[in-house]
Amino acid sequence: MRYLIKNALIEGKYKANVLIEKGKIRSISDRELEVEEAEVIKADGLWLLPGLVDLHVHSRVPGGEHKEDFKTLTEAALNGGYTHIVCMPNTDPPVDTPEMISYLYTITKNLPVNIFFTGTITKRREGNEIVEIGLMKKAGAVGFTDDGNWVKRADVMLNACIYARKFDAMLISHAEEPTLSKGYANYDKIMLKHGLKFRLPISEEIAVYRDCRLSELTNCHIHIAHVSSAGSVEIIKKFKEKGARVSAEITPHHLIFSTENIDPYDPIFRCNPPIRDEENRKKLVEALKDGVIDVVATDHAPHAYYEKERPIMEALPGIEGLETAFSSLYTHFVLRGMLSLSTLLDVMSYNPGRMLGVDNSIREGNHANFFLFDPKVKWKVKKEDILSKSKNNPFIGRELTGRVVAVFSKGKFLRR
Ligand SMILES: [Zn+2]
Numbered sequence: 001m002r003y004l005i006k007n008a009l010i011e012g013k014y015k016a017n018v019l020i021e022k023g024k025i026r027s028i029s030d031r032e033l034e035v036e037e038a039e040v041i042k043a044d045g046l047w048l049l050p051g052l053v054d055l056h057v058h059s060r061v062p063g064g065e066h067k068e069d070f071k072t073l074t075e076a077a078l079n080g081g082y083t084h085i086v087c088m089p090n091t092d093p094p095v096d097t098p099e100m101i102s103y104l105y106t107i108t109k110n111l112p113v114n115i116f117f118t119g120t121i122t123k124r125r126e127g128n129e130i131v132e133i134g135l136m137k138k139a140g141a142v143g144f145t146d147d148g149n150w151v152k153r154a155d156v157m158l159n160a161c162i163y164a165r166k167f168d169a170m171l172i173s174h175a176e177e178p179t180l181s182k183g184y185a186n187y188d189k190i191m192l193k194h195g196l197k198f199r200l201p202i203s204e205e206i207a208v209y210r211d212c213r214l215s216e217l218t219n220c221h222i223h224i225a226h227v228s229s230a231g232s233v234e235i236i237k238k239f240k241e242k243g244a245r246v247s248a249e250i251t252p253h254h255l256i257f258s259t260e261n262i263d264p265y266d267p268i269f270r271c272n273p274p275i276r277d278e279e280n281r282k283k284l285v286e287a288l289k290d291g292v293i294d295v296v297a298t299d300h301a302p303h304a305y306y307e308k309e310r311p312i313m314e315a316l317p318g319i320e321g322l323e324t325a326f327s328s329l330y331t332h333f334v335l336r337g338m339l340s341l342s343t344l345l346d347v348m349s350y351n352p353g354r355m356l357g358v359d360n361s362i363r364e365g366n367h368a369n370f371f372l373f374d375p376k377v378k379w380k381v382k383k384e385d386i387l388s389k390s391k392n393n394p395f396i397g398r399e400l401t402g403r404v405v406a407v408f409s410k411g412k413f414l415r416r
Pocket residue numbers: 147148174225226272
């Protein structure tokens with residue numbers, strides 16, 4: 001199948017016609033391309049952008065299919081412009097054997113999104129005995145994490161680092177020291193007034209420091225998931241300057257929301273680590289700009305209505321993000337001149353892609369993994385716009401600018 005995309009603005013910069021053949025970008029030209037038997041896609045006014053790559057997604061399979069399954073997850077990913085996503089292993093049961101990794105790749109290989117899997121660091125995510133890192137990597141695991149839990153025992157994490165280094169595997173740290181993160185609210189003046197139970201920034205900072213130090217000691221690549229505190233940014237920056245193999249990610253909700261602009265009792269915003277104050281949020285935006293934080297990952301965490309719409313102390317933690325990540329960050333930061341489009345593409349496509357060995361850049365010979373984006377359209381997000389099985393997306397009811405119009409993924413053209 002051939003496709004001819006006419007008059008798209010490549011990466012929002014220059015106008016070109018793009019010919020896709022057998023799932024690959026055959027040519028990019030500013031001249032008319034005469035092609036027989038091609039489906040023509042008129043893209044006047046649309047941007048052609050590299051497919052997004054999300055390092056942190058909760059598929060909920062196996063065990064949580066009432067929240068999401070691979071079909072709805074795929075639809076949600078495509079709806080948000082993602083062509084590559086990485087699933088977390090904190091399912092029920094957790095993904096802690098090579099057989100499970102192989103099984104997950106088998107059941108997802110024909111879906112129109114590239115889905116990658118991670119394994120746990122410890123068996124059953126109990127924090128005591130490390131998994132078969134070498135065999136699981138061989139089966140396709142792209143990283144290892146007890147996500148949702150931090151590996152509390154330093155001896156176990158040290159051992160995991162040594163093995164991971166040996167097999168050149170990446171460890172992903174859900175950095176929250178558990179004895180200081182029993183509550184659900186940031187510790188700041190606003191939350192103090194509400195008397196909510198806290199998850200202190202220091203719980204994250206202690207965990208980030210230990211894992212950066214272990215990375216430095218063992219030369220193992222440790223990726224810090226969902227950074228939320230300014231203190232963590234400082235620690236990561238120092239270790240990066242010393243040459244430690246540390247990388248870090250941040251979510252759209254920690255970049256956009258703060259305790260000053262959310263209702264602290266609204267369960268939709270309950271997440272781990274919690275939404276923090278303006279001071280922390282501003283520092284996170286700076287860290288993304290400066291390159292201290294490498295990646296935006298959604299931590300897409302679907303929950304059923306009855307699990308989320310509860311009093312805040314009972315609501316399950318987690319926020320959905322796949323379908324609104326790009327538009328929300330474009331609206332909040334690119335349109336306001338606070339981040340460039342090219343930085344946004346680096347942190348949402350190129351940098352995470354590099355960590356997976358995926359190159360989604362728009363050039364001749366590359367696989368056709370990209371999306372068409374309308375940068376002008378304004379839309380109020382409605383429940384029906386969300387294709388995930390769950391609807392715990394805080395942008396429902398809010399107006400965004402710019403929307404994904406179509407996606408090319410695994411050689412297929414998928415119109416929204
Ligand atoms: Zn996590």
